[in-house]
Amino acid sequence: MAPAGTPPGWSVNPSSWRQRLPIVGLALAGTAIALYLALYQWGVLGWVWEPFFGDGSARILDSWVSKVLPIPDAALGAAGYLLDAATGAIGGHARWKTMPWVVILFGVAVGPLGAVSVLLVVLQPVLFEAWCTLCLASAVVSIAMIGPALDEVLASLQHLARVRRAGGDVWRAFWGRPARADRQPPVPGRVG
Amino acid sequence: MRLVSVAVGIWLMAAPAVLEYAGVARTVDRIAGPLAASAAIVAMSEVMRGLRWLESAVGALLVVAPWLLGYSLGPALNSLAAGGLLLVAGAVRGRVSQRFGGGWSALLRRSAARRDGPA
Numbered sequence: 001m002a003p004a005g006t007p008p009g010w011s012v013n014p015s016s017w018r019q020r021l022p023i024v025g026l027a028l029a030g031t032a033i034a035l036y037l038a039l040y041q042w043g044v045l046g047w048v049w050e051p052f053f054g055d056g057s058a059r060i061l062d063s064w065v066s067k068v069l070p071i072p073d074a075a076l077g078a079a080g081y082l083l084d085a086a087t088g089a090i091g092g093h094a095r096w097k098t099m100p101w102v103v104i105l106f107g108v109a110v111g112p113l114g115a116v117s118v119l120l121v122v123l124q125p126v127l128f129e130a131w132c133t134l135c136l137a138s139a140v141v142s143i144a145m146i147g148p149a150l151d152e153v154l155a156s157l158q159h160l161a162r163v164r165r166a167g168g169d170v171w172r173a174f175w176g177r178p179a180r181a182d183r184q185p186p187v188p189g190r191v192g
Numbered sequence: 193m194r195l196v197s198v199a200v201g202i203w204l205m206a207a208p209a210v211l212e213y214a215g216v217a218r219t220v221d222r223i224a225g226p227l228a229a230s231a232a233i234v235a236m237s238e239v240m241r242g243l244r245w246l247e248s249a250v251g252a253l254l255v256v257a258p259w260l261l262g263y264s265l266g267p268a269l270n271s272l273a274a275g276g277l278l279l280v281a282g283a284v285r286g287r288v289s290q291r292f293g294g295g296w297s298a299l300l301r302r303s304a305a306r307r308d309g310p311a
Contacts, residue, residue: 008293010292011289011290011291012290114230114234118230121226121230122223122227125222126222126223144233146233147233147235147237150237150239150240151237151239151292154295154299155292155293158298158299165302
């Protein structure tokens, strides 16, 4: 028998701390790496650690791509990782059901951050003929978070789909509020 | 099999420098490598295992690229080998031991009926 809080039809609870803490840990590691790179881009640090690719890190971090936005791209990355960590940590061990909005925000934060990371990994050699060790490390971190984070998103989406099929109020369920007493679902006994 | 794709992806990122080739083959490999490796890392999660087909898709592109884009012999052989490996690796499902309430396709079903009873 699966432990309490496990979604219907699941063999694991994707919202358990055992599942979530490693993701939060990865997100905090990503925050640290990105913050370090942002300090270089802001000019606070005069040099950046680069064990393998010579001046690769400097060329990448000083490239025009990193200055497309008003703030350095690593600072934006740090903010993204921090959002991942926060939305990964908020809520209890049944939050796929009690707080679908946080879980879905979590997925929206983790997914695109990972996609942008893949894009930046491609751009490094294709546009600039250079590699940046810590940028690659940060990309690996954000890609490694995607799979473990999305199982919880699936559990939340399945929960909302069940509410919809049972004729319930999906909007209320999204915010984790219980179904209204005066508006019972037309098909009783179907809500998981 | 996911580890095979990750290894092939990383090799594709390094290959232009190691085997010293340039031009369109280098650009293709530097795009295909990170894509294949990333897809494989995400597909390591059982719930995202379906993304393994992206490994195969990248592999198929690498197999046809030498003919379409006119590679020289070295990069062509490398592309064929890497593409073939990815094609096969992506087709292997690997071990899936968990149940996920019908997975992503459960979201598309209209009826309330669920096929998620005890396995």
